Amino acid sequence: MAYEPVIGLEIHAQLLTKSKIFCSCSTLFGAEPNTHTCAICLGMPGVLPVLNRTVVEYTIKMALATNCAINESCNFARKNYFYPDLPKGYQISQYAQPLSEHGYVDIEQNEGKKRIGITRIHMEEDAGKMIHDEHLPSSYIDLNRTGVPLIEIVSEPDMRSSEEASAYLKRLHEILVYLEICDGNMEEGSFRCDANVSIRPRGENAFGTRTELKNMNSFRNVQRALDYEIKRQQYILESGQAVIQETRLWDDSQGVTLSMRGKEEAHDYRYFPDPDLVPIVIDESWVAEVRKNLPELPLAKRERFMRDYQLPSYDAGVLTSSRVLADYFEDVANLSGKPKAASNWVMGDILRFLNEEKRDIKDCPILPQSLAEMIQLIENGTISGKMAKDIIEEMYRTGKPPTTIIEEKGMVQITDEAALAKTIAEILAANTAQVEQYRGGKEKVFGYFVGQVMKATKGKANPQLINDLLKKMLTAS
Amino acid sequence: MELHQLTIHELQKLIRSKEVNSSDIVKSVFKRIDAVEGSVHAYITLMKEHAFEEAAKADRCIREGNIRALTGIPVALKDIVCTKGFLTTCGSRILHNFIPPYDATVVEKLKEAGAVFTGKTNMDEFAMGSSTETSYFGITKNPWALDRIPGGSSGGSAAAVAADLCIASIGSDTGGSIRQPAALCGVVGMKPTYGRVSRYGLIAFASSLDQIGPFTKDVEDCAIMMNVIAGHDPRESTSVPLDVPDYTAFLSRGIDGFKVGIPKEYFIEGIDPEITEAMRGAMKAIEGLGATCVEISLPHTEYCLAVYYIIAPAEASSNLARYDGVKYGFRADDCKDLLDMYKKTRSAGFGAEVKRRIMIGTYALSSGYYDAYYKKASQVRALIKRDFEEAWKHCDVILTPTTPTPAFKIGEKIDDPLQMYLSDIFTISTNLAGIPGISVPxxxxxxxxxxxxxxxxxxxxxxxxxxxxxxxxxxxNLKQRRPNL
Structure with a gap:
């Protein structure tokens, strides 16, 4: 029987606010354990939370970017459960009244665009981290992360393959990073994904029993875990058994999902409105203010690049994959006036250099002005494309502008017709046999002469000029 | 008269006229503590050394003429407000060794006003109780009759003021925990409006009901204390950003023309006849001052207790989850794993009444029961609030007995939670509605x-x-009468 997977994702994104959601502690990652803590995030007796307004603003941004409706009034609720990394014994989250609901994003699939529904986006606080020492019967707790603001983005069960899930995940990641509200770092856990997955016979409308997958800390692992889980469920159904509703952990080293807890062990979180926090009222003017400052989103940028710069869809996709890269490209394109050339250099050499060193475009040593200048130098014939290949490497290595490098290395193209004609005459005189061959109709030999001229001029001669002069002089006498 | 017997305003006169200084007052109070604290047991922790140090500082201020609202006045704090560097137990074994690294806002404000802290007073564990019998640190006795309870949960703070073991004190009121012990100990106790006094640093019992307030020997002192502790606190989201009037300006305004509402639902069966009689006397006295008493109705009164015993335990079950033995306070020994540690710590760390309420609250919030209990209770709470809104159309203030009976015997109701809960029957609606209330002798x-x-x-x-x-x-005119200790 053919089965169809049904997938929904729950994404947790840490917001890039300076301070935590309910206290003024720093949110910076990587500090000494328990140094970014205070009485409030440690859940000491008698302390109270006060909401960081920036968290609301960032969540509104994400809601607008994903076409969600923003509720005029929302509130926080307590999610009650015991765990050592949760100092209060409850997590402050949103439940019955989230900040926003009913949104969507479009993903591109081979069959075209597909719309994935977003059920809700809500704010909550992160928990701390347990550090287990295998040699000890006890564990350590680091509460630096406790109270770092998170948004949870819950999708509708609209995805039908691991590829779709992956595309959706990447789309949300891209938007969050574009909005500069999340650094998107999956390894450090600032962007996390849980998946709900079930399968059903193709054509069936009712959902099958789902499992929840956790602990997938890369895009690749999300797809691998889903593929594994889909196959596992298929195997279970085909062998006449039933899928059990449970939470399963992805084990990266074994490449399998393992049962973590079953439905009967599922928590009853006893949600109720947090009496320590007042309802958050978000009026039209606040939303309008945030909307006004919303950056151009990746999809819109992509379409604009294709339209305004006449770029193919692939190029536009690569160049808009990050906001900094897109800005870099646009600077080069506008300064040089040659968008296609700008696209080729950025997508080719620049990205290759950066990838080799795992560097980010924001740390690129070549300034957009320098690259634009180099493109113009090719255009006006000062240097050849071939010379440019060497120059750009030097630019990347030293950060120097192209003119400096050209000057230092004496790399200016030979465009002096008389000097070049003299060199060509010498070469023709030294290669009479080949000249005869050419004149006898063997035009292939032409390339040989070009090579000889390039060699004699150390590659500095203008290729167009070589061509013109060679043709003229070979046919002349 | 001994200095410890005086009120804040009486002592302030003596301080201003340089007849006494803070050290004299503190000395007198601790002499009194040495004499009778053994029989009353109002305190969990005494801060004697600290008090004398602060008194010496206050004396310097007095000499320099820098006299603030409470300069040099000995004030006791219920052991539910956090004091930086001083044990804060909430009357519980689970916090028997907890020393907060911060002061509650109310503590900061009192310090700022120049108060000298005498110690932390006894209370029902986590403020759950009406008799101060559920404390892990022993029972506080009523200064008027040592075989009787002082009321609760702020029994220590009420008894301390009544027995002159401090000049004024701080309590907290979630369902009557200031007003009921104030009534039973013959002192003045006020529960301010929810949001009027900061809850920051008040160890939470039921967050939507808790409110800090003063115990004083008379109403003028109550006004002085309120001037110090009331006001907006940016550290509390439910704190209300409203200006605070000078409460002492209301002291001598009189009540000519006041309409005083008498809710018919509050004169129920089971009320002690002597209390009914005293209430009749009170109405007559008020009318003698130019006010009129009018009968009003608060129709949802009969649901108050039921609503309270859903909402308060529900919030408490969540508020008390943090006491898990992981970070501070009591942790049980010999635990085989995490779950075992939680169970043993919480089983041994909390007393019976606290555990009872955690269980009630957990049940009320459980999936499948939430709508029937917590949600329904919240809806009825809104109706109770509306009862009062309606009542203000017919009267300026409402008069009721504070308690249905006078102080009962120690041990009399401790094994009968329902009887115990009934002692708050007249005070609970105030917290549910968030309005202010005061109990006066x-x-x-x-x-x-x-x-x-x-x-x-x-x-x-x-x-x-x-x-x-x-x-x-x-x-x-009852001020002359004092407990005979």
């Missing part, structure tokens, strides 16, 4: 036990309460 039973009258007013109308309580207090 209004008489004594033939056995010599104090009786309290409770006045209630609309949100942020503490001034009106001080106005009527001050007028009534003057008329009732």
């Amino acid at each position: 209004c008489g004594f039973t033939r056995q010599g036990l104090p009786i309290g009258a409770q006045f209630l007013a609309g949100h942020f109308e503490e001034g009106k309460l001080i106005q009527i309580a001050a007028a009534f207090e003057k008329q009732a």
Whole structure:
């Protein structure tokens, strides 16, 4: 029987606010354990939370970017459960009244665009981290992360393959990073994904029993875990058994999902409105203010690049994959006036250099002005494309502008017709046999002469000029 | 008269005229503590050394003429407000060793006003109780009759003021925990409007009901204390950013023309006849001052107790989850794993009443029961609130007995939670509605036990309460009578 997977994702994104959601502690990652803590995030007796307004603003941004409706009034609720990394014994989250609901994003699939529904986006606080020492019967707790603001983005069960899930995940990641509200770092856990997955016979409308997958800390692992889980469920159904509703952990080293807890062990979180926090009222003017400052989103940028710069869809996709890269490209394109050339250099050499060193475009040593200048130098014939290949490497290595490098290395193209004609005459005189061959109709030999001229001029001669002069002089006498 | 017997305003006169200084007052109070604290047991922790140090500092201020609202005045704090560097137990074994690294806002404000702290007073564990019998640190006795309870949960703070073991004290009131012990100990106790006094640093019992307030020897002192502790606190989201009036300005305004509402639902069966009699006396006294008493109705009164015993335990079950033995406080020994540690710590760390309420609250919030209990209770709470809104159309303040009976015997109700819960029957609605209330002495039973009258007013109308309580207090003229210790 053919089965169809049904997938929904729950994404947790840490917001890039300076301070935590309910206290003024720093949110910076990587500090000494328990140094970014205070009485409030440690859940000491008698302390109270006060909401960081920036968290609301960032969540509104994400809601607008994903076409969600923003509720005029929302509130926080307590999610009650015991765990050592949760100092209060409850997590402050949103439940019955989230900040926003009913949104969507479009993903591109081979069959075209597909719309994935977003059920809700809500704010909550992160928990701390347990550090287990295998040699000890006890564990350590680091509460630096406790109270770092998170948004949870819950999708509708609209995805039908691991590829779709992956595309959706990447789309949300891209938007969050574009909005500069999340650094998107999956390894450090600032962007996390849980998946709900079930399968059903193709054509069936009712959902099958789902499992929840956790602990997938890369895009690749999300797809691998889903593929594994889909196959596992298929195997279970085909062998006449039933899928059990449970939470399963992805084990990266074994490449399998393992049962973590079953439905009967599922928590009853006893949600109720947090009496320590007042309802958050978000009026039209606040939303309008945030909307006004919303950056151009990746999809819109992509379409604009294709339209305004006449770029193919692939190029536009690569160049808009990050906001900094897109800005870099646009600077080069506008300064040089040659968008296609700008696209080729950025997508080719620049990205290759950066990838080799795992560097980010924001740390690129070549300034957009320098690259634009180099493109113009090719255009006006000062240097050849071939010379440019060497120059750009030097630019990347030293950060120097192209003119400096050209000057230092004496790399200016030979465009002096008389000097070049003299060199060509010498070469023709030294290669009479080949000249005869050419004149006898063997035009292939032409390339040989070009090579000889390039060699004699150390590659500095203008290729167009070589061509013109060679043709003229070979046919002349 | 000994210095410890005086009120804040009386002592301030003596301080201003340089007749006494803070060290004299603190010395007198600790002499009194040495003499009778053994039989009353109002305190969990005494801060004697600290008090004398602070008194010496206050004396310097007095000499320099820098006299603030409470300079040099000995004040006791219920052991539910966090004091930086001083044990704060909440009356519980689970916090028997907890020393907060911060001060509650109210503590900061009192310090700022120059108060000298005498110690941390005894209370029902986590403020759950009406008799101060559930404390892990022993029972506080009523100074008027040592075989009786002082009321609760702020029994220590009430007894300390009544027995002159401090000049004024701080309590907290979630369902009557200031007003009920104030009534039973014959002192003045006010529960301000929810949001009027900061809850930051008040160890939470039921967050939507908890409110800090003062115990004082008279209404004027209550106004002085309120001037110090009231006001907006940016550290609390439910704190209300409203200006605070000078409450002492209401003291001598009189109540000519006041309409005093008498809710018919509050004169129920089971109320002690001597209390009914005292209430009749109170109404007469008020009318003698130019006010009129009008019968009003608070139709949802009968649901108050039921609503309270859903909402308060529900919030408590969540608020008390943090006491898990992981970070601070008591942790059980010999635990085999995490779950075992939680179970043993919480089983041994909490007393029976706290565990009872955690279980009730957990149940009320459980999936499948939430709508029937917590949600329904919240809806009825809105109706109770509306009852009061309706009542203010017919009267300025409401008068009720504070308690249905005078102080009962130690041990009398401790094994009968329902009987115990009934002792808050007249005070609970105030917390559910978030309005302010004050209890003032209004008489004594033939056995010599104090009786309290409770006045209630609309949100942020503490001034009106001080106005009527001050007028009534003057008329009732009960201040000369003191417990015989």
